[in-house]
Amino acid sequence: xxxxxxxxxxxxxxxxxxxxxxxxxxxxxxxxxxxxxxxxxxxxxxxxxxxxxxxxxxxxxxxxxxxxxxxxxxxxxxxxxxxxxxxxxxx
Numbered sequence: 001x002x003x004x005x006x007x008x009x010x011x012x013x014x015x016x017x018x019x020x021x022x023x024x025x026x027x028x029x030x031x032x033x034x035x036x037x038x039x040x041x042x043x044x045x046x047x048x049x050x051x052x053x054x055x056x057x058x059x060x061x062x063x064x065x066x067x068x069x070x071x072x073x074x075x076x077x078x079x080x081x082x083x084x085x086x087x088x089x090x091x
Contacts, residue, residue: 006063010034013051013059026051026059 012029020027039047048064 006065008035008047008049008061008063009038010036011049011061013061015053015057015059028061 010031010033012031014027014029016024016027048066049061050064051059052062053059
């Protein structure tokens with residue numbers, strides 16, 4: 001299944017510059033008008049963004065659209081239902 005990448009308009013991510021200290025993990029540039037317009041066009045209260053590295057080595061920001069799946073609690077088996085199953089077994 002191919003994942004569709006949604007880029008963040010107005011947000012540019014680059015690898016740290018040569019000679020940057022080890023604690024600098026990325027360089028981010030924001031084009032304010034583009035990013036604000038992109039954010040205003042969304043209906044989300046929160047936008048999660050991942051910084052990724054392309055096969056080419058170029059860094060980019062992409063929307064993390066992962067949705068957690070709620071676990072469904074298995075229904076409790078009634079005590080009588082097991083006894084009912086036994087009555088259906090021929091002897």
